[in-house]
Amino acid sequence: MDKTIDFSEFTRQSSKGIIVIYGNLLITIFKKTWVVFLLLITRISKFRHFDKTYFIVGVICLFVFLFIRSYVLFRNFQFKIEGDNFILKKGIFSKKNTSISLDRIQNINFSQNLIQQLINVYQVSIETAGSNKTEISIKALSLQDAKALKEKISSKDIQEKExxxxxxxxxxxxxxxxxxxxxxxxxxxxxxxxxxxxxxxxxxxxxxxxxxxxxxxxxxxxxxxxxxxxxxxxxxxxxxxxxxxxxxxxxxxxxxxxxxxxxxxxxxxxxxxxxxxxxxxxxxxxxxxxxxxxxxxxxxxxxxxxxxxxxxxxxxxxxxxxxxxxxxxxxxxxxxxxxxxxxxLFLKNELVNSKKEYPHSYFKFRIAFKSMLWILFINVFLLLFFNSLKTLYFNSIWIPLFLFIAYKKIKKTFFKISENLLLVGKGALETHFTYVEIFKIQNIKLRQTIFQKRRDIIDVVLQTAAGKIIIPCVPYHRAIDIYNYMLYKVEKSTKEWM
Amino acid sequence: MIQFQNNEIIELPDITEITFNRVEKKYLKVVLLSTFINFFIGSLFFILFIEKIIAKKIPEYTGIFYFLFSCFVISIFIVLIVGFPKRKFAVRDKDVSYKSGLFIEKMVTVPFSRIQHIEIEEGVFSRLFKLAKISVFTAGDSSDDLEIKGITKEKALQIKEFISQKING
Incomplete structure (x- = not known):
């Protein structure tokens, strides 16, 4: 264990990996069948003697079979780094060969579950992004090897100092x-x-x-x-x-x-x-x-x-x-x-000079309307369920609560745009501030219902690689300005967004 | 645009000033045809449902059910036909845009530099009219990316070629 591997040849995990795989298999099986086991064990005393031996033999067979399975899984799990690619072979019957280009790799994370903590090995997860659907986790490596692997993979990126x-x-x-x-x-x-x-x-x-x-x-x-x-x-x-x-x-x-x-x-x-x-x-x-x-x-x-x-x-x-x-x-x-x-992450004082912009007053109407719909929905449901009008009186106490939440929602929704940064605030009881750098936006959408059209306002929907961000009910001309500006920023930017 | 004073650019390219192209008129036929076939299968089930269940339990309501169903179908077709001219697209030097929607108007723009991959697809009915759909995918949740349906296959290939060139060069 004292000399580190250089990963240019096909390498297996640390031999302790068998224990980890075995443990994980046992846990998954146990999760699925614990109820049956509980029943069997509470009733086992009622069985006649030879039944009991069958049962025990069965359980032992299962354990042995799982052990063999995890051993084969361990044997067949091999990986190496070849040129600019990370290559992984695995599988028992259906063998799988995965190859990932190193610059596609987003992150390398270490983790330890209880078993891994006990035998002191680390799980190394290799995360990729984009359309590539492969996610790789190596179940057991010593800390030394794990670090070595990580260095090997990330050294292609930048010469990272130790x-x-x-x-x-x-x-x-x-x-x-x-x-x-x-x-x-x-x-x-x-x-x-x-x-x-x-x-x-x-x-x-x-x-x-x-x-x-x-x-x-x-x-x-x-x-x-x-x-x-x-x-x-x-x-x-x-x-x-x-x-x-x-x-x-x-x-x-x-x-x-x-x-x-x-x-x-x-x-x-x-x-x-x-x-x-x-x-x-x-x-x-x-x-x-x-x-x-x-x-x-x-x-x-x-x-x-x-x-x-x-x-x-x-x-x-x-x-x-x-x-x-x-x-x-x-x-x-x-x-x-x-x-x-x-x-x-961002430049200092980026947002100091930009002012908070709040949604158009139609937004209030929309939120209020939505909460009213909720109240209506709950009441209809309760009326059908309990079949008595009394519940409606009881329910009226919810109305102020809903209105309060709507009020909070309206107050907390705003956005701020500076040269490079966008801040969007939202929330009802909680308060959330989301910060995005404008050049990281993937695509931009404008959305306008006919009700919004009458008031000349529009929703701006920004798609980032990590999800949508919605700026609701922006005045039309301001929205077009934002749209043009953000497109300009994204198209002009030469920075890597990922 | 007071916020952006620091910028050397005074006039940004304006999305509202570009001319959008309509999708092929032929595509309306494809849309109507495929909707018709879907509804045809749907209505078979619906008629079965009415005749077997409604007509036996509450026969006086069967007429209303038929009326509502046909209203629904007709309104769907009207929306499709009236909303069709709203489907427009535009390709600029650095991005591609698509507009659509009757009751909810939408416009998406995808910058070329954020495109992950492009797909061209020909549906069964589209192929009859030599039409195609071009889809552009960006990173992240890809359900909300850009799709231009109902352009000629040559046009689709042309756009794809143009974008690929812009990305790589």
């Missing part, structure tokens, strides 16, 4: 205390939804199995009974709400700690480096030139605590599913950090 990571002071470190603050001020409703989503997944899985094993839907009846019980009493509703609140806050804490534990944010000449994670340690290198846009967000609670979070967006390849992974989020940034990040 940076002593230990001596470099991070711009931002988040300790457990600040992480508590961050979790406390998270959007708990969102956490609750994520948690409920997970729960629903589990529930469906359990239900499927129960359905297969028993004729009648025991679980469903059980849930139905308890549902009736719950909705029978007002007191219980309050308890349920309270419990949901606690669950929401707890899941916020779990989520934040899992993803952002021990967050350290380094700033280098041409890149950011981010390390974070509890069970899944991640080390991400983000080249400044490859950032397509950044969004700085905060909410009233976070504002009180003086913190916001920053999302860096990179180019996504056609698949929308992968989008989440290309978003790099850091939490708990103070005003000072935000300034440093902005300064390092």
């Amino acid at each position: 940076l002593e990571q230990d001596s470099l002071k991070p711009l931002l470190t988040i300790d457990a205390g600040s992480l508590l603050k961050v979790s406390f001020s998270e959007n708990h409703l969102q956490s609750l939804l994520v948690f409920l989503g997970l729960l629903l997944g589990f529930y469906q899985q359990i239900e499927d199995v129960f359905k297969n094993f028993f004729e009648e839907d025991i679980l469903k009846n059980y849930v139905k009974e308890s549902k009736e019980l719950v909705f029978g009493s007002f007191f219980l509703i309050v308890i349920v709400l309270f419990v949901l609140l606690i669950i929401a806050i707890a899941s916020s804490f779990v989520r934040v700690f899992l993803f952002h534990f021990n967050l350290r944010f380094f700033m280098k000449n041409d890149a950011f480096e981010i390390k974070q994670g509890l069970t899944n340690k991640k080390m991400i290198v983000l080249k400044k030139g490859k950032v397509q846009s950044i969004t700085i967000s905060t909410n009233p609670l976070k504002k009180k605590l003086g913190i916001s979070y920053v999302v860096f967006k990179q180019a996504v390849s056609g698949k929308v599913k992968k989008k989440k992974e290309k978003l790099i989020k850091i939490v708990g940034c103070k005003e000072l950090h935000l300034e440093r990040i902005k300064e390092s």
Whole structure:
């Protein structure tokens, strides 16, 4: 392990890779079948003796088969660097040969899940962008080899100096205390939804199995009974709400700690480096030139605590599913950090001389109309569901809330354009500021409904490699100016947008 | 344009001043034909639905259902025909633009320097009229890129050639 590989010949992963592949296989199988196992194990005592041995032999066979499979997967996974291409061979029956040109490679990230942390190997993910759909992850390399591979790949880019990571002071470190603050001020409703989503997944899985094993839907009846019980009493509703609140806050804490534990944010000449994670340690290198846009967000609670979070967006390849992974989020940034990040990406004081431009008053009408539609939709739904007019009275308390949200939305929507930079503000309860460099725009669209046409206003939709940015309800002449100016900027620019 | 004072450019090329070309008139036939066939299959199902279910349960409403359905179909055709002349495109020295839409007017411009790849496609009906569609893809979520439908195949090839030359040279 002490001499590094030079990757010019076909190389396998570190031999510990077998354990990682095996572990991952076991985990995926376990995720899919744990309910069945649970059932079998609770009932195993009822089986006669020879049944039990069959069962145990079966399980052992499965384990052995999976081990052989992971061994073959490991043997067949080979990679090398040849000239300007990274070449990968893999697969058991259907063999796959992938070749990626090195300058197509966007990022090389290291990460460690629990297994990898235990046996001290790193997962190296090679990200590409554009129409190329290949994403490669090498499951197990020693830190030394991983670094060597990374250097080999990125040295084609620029002659990057060996940076002593230990001596470099991070711009931002988040300790457990600040992480508590961050979790406390998270959007708990969102956490609750994520948690409920997970729960629903589990529930469906359990239900499927129960359905297969028993004729009648025991679980469903059980849930139905308890549902009736719950909705029978007002007191219980309050308890349920309270419990949901606690669950929401707890899941916020779990989520934040899992993803952002021990967050350290380094700033280098041409890149950011981010390390974070509890069970899944991640080390991400983000080249400044490859950032397509950044969004700085905060909410009233976070504002009180003086913190916001920053999302860096990179180019996504056609698949929308992968989008989440290309978003790099850091939490708990103070005003000072935000300034440093902005300064390092854009020119200083770019936006100072440009004035905020707000959407045309038709935008207010549109937002108000949309929220009214929501109220109408909810009420019709409830009316059909409960079949009593009483719910409508009860529901009227929502109207001020919706109006408040609409009001906030209108107040927070604006944009600012300077010579090279665009800032778009939006949000309802949260506040988001998105910064894009104009030359990174991919295409521009104008969109005008007949209602807007009457008022001579138009929506400007900017497409970047990391997603859409909409500037709503701009006066027509201003929109045309923006359109012309941005096209001019993009067409004149010779800088690499990625 | 007070914000841009610092710039050496005084007059920017104006998108509103270029002349857009209409797509081929023949293409309307293609659009109508393919919509017609889609609706034909759709209406078969619809008639089946009315005769089998509506006519048995609420026979007095069958007339209304037929009326609404035909109104829907007719209005779709009217929108297609009236909206057709709105489909226009323009190729400038450094970008390509497309306009369309009756109730929601849209205009997209893609600079050549941001194009990832170009595709030319001939549909079944388009081929009958020697027409083609040219699609231009940029990076990122590619659902919202530019498509010019209903130009002659020669024109499509010509545009493709022009753009490729501009990108590489």
